[in-house]
Amino acid sequence: MIYRANPGQASYGEAIGILLLDSFTPFIPGDVANATTYDFPVRFRKVEGLTTRRVLGKDPTAFEPLLAAAEDLAGQGVRAVTGDCGFLALHQRKLAASLDIPVFLSSLLQIPFISSILGPGRKVGVITADSEALDETILRAAGVEPGDGLVIRGMEDRRHFSEAVLLETGVLDSTKVERETVSVGREMVAEEPRVGALLLECSCLSPYGRAVQKAVGLPVFDYVTMINYIHAALVKNRFEGEM
Template sequence: MLLKANKGQVSYGESIGILLLDTFTPFIPGDVGNATTYSFPVRYQTVKGFTFDKLLEKDESMLEPILEAGQNLVNEGVKAITSDCGYMAMYQQEIANELKVPVFMSSLLQIPFLSSMLRMDEKIGIICSKASDFEDELLVKLGINPNIPLAVKGMEGKENFVNAAHEEIGTLNPELIEKEVVEVAQEMVQEDSNVKLILLECSSLPPYAASVQRAVNLPVFDFVTMINYVQSALVQSRFTGFM
């Protein structure tokens, strides 16, 4: 078999490209920003100057740097592009329209699929980084009906999470943050018995998904479940077994 090099590409084998905010926080295993989270290679590209604050401000001047970083990933051979923040939903349409690979910028893209699993009176419980910034506009930007039943709780009241993810002090204690995430999940299901699935919006929350599931005994979806799903479609494997 004769294989052909792609012009401008100097490494191969990475199907998922991940756009990173310009942040200062440790990315532990399970975090979207930690390569050991995956059973396959991924490729990262930081969008310089694109801070979490600028994202929440919906800074339109950042669109061009985002597109440039995304194109760099495409040039380096990735087959699909995601991000490390669910609120990157704000840029989903523009990026998908410009880049010539599938784009899935937010974990929230899973909402229609999850909603279709539930009865009309049941809800998806969403644990997000900042509930005050979780707006219908995020869903509309993703082409999602904002009337889908949701229960939303944020992590902005949890000191250890805020210090690591919002204040970016440069350190984190996984055990303390895990406790905080579990507390939020437990509060959510206690407040609303119609919550039957949990979706973790924030890319820093997947490390705690297993503990959340043990605590509330519900299916838990997150950024990593979405990335793994897309990877399974991008790189199909042959089946082995016996009859």
């Protein structure tokens, strides 16, 4: 087999490129920004100056640095680009139109799929970093029509999550954040029994998906389920076996 180098590319074999916010948060195993989360290599690129506050505030000037970072990832050979904040949905369509490779910036892009696999009358529950910021603008940018099919609950009033992720104190107590995330999931399902599946919007919530699932007994989707799904489409396995 003959291999050819791509001009300017430093390394190879990273199909997924991940754009990271400029934040001061510990990224534990299971987090989108922790390399040990994956069974395959990924390439990270921090978007300098693109803070959590700017993204939650829907800063329209965030697109240019996001585009520059995504173009750098594409130039390094990744075959698809994602992000680490569901609120990046605001830039999904524009960035996808600007690159020649697939773009799936937001975990919220999974909502139409999740909704389609649930029976009539069932709802998708979304646990988000900030329920006030997750408005119709963000949902519609992700291809989601706001309405009765969604139940949204936020983590902004949970002390340990808020301190670690929103206030960026630099310290994260995973045991306490897990407990807070589970409590939000339980409260949601208790208040709305028609919830048939949950989506953890924030990339920092992915490590707690198993605990949430154990507590509520429902399918739980997050950023990592989406990234694994896209990777499986980009890098197909060769099957061997017997009949």
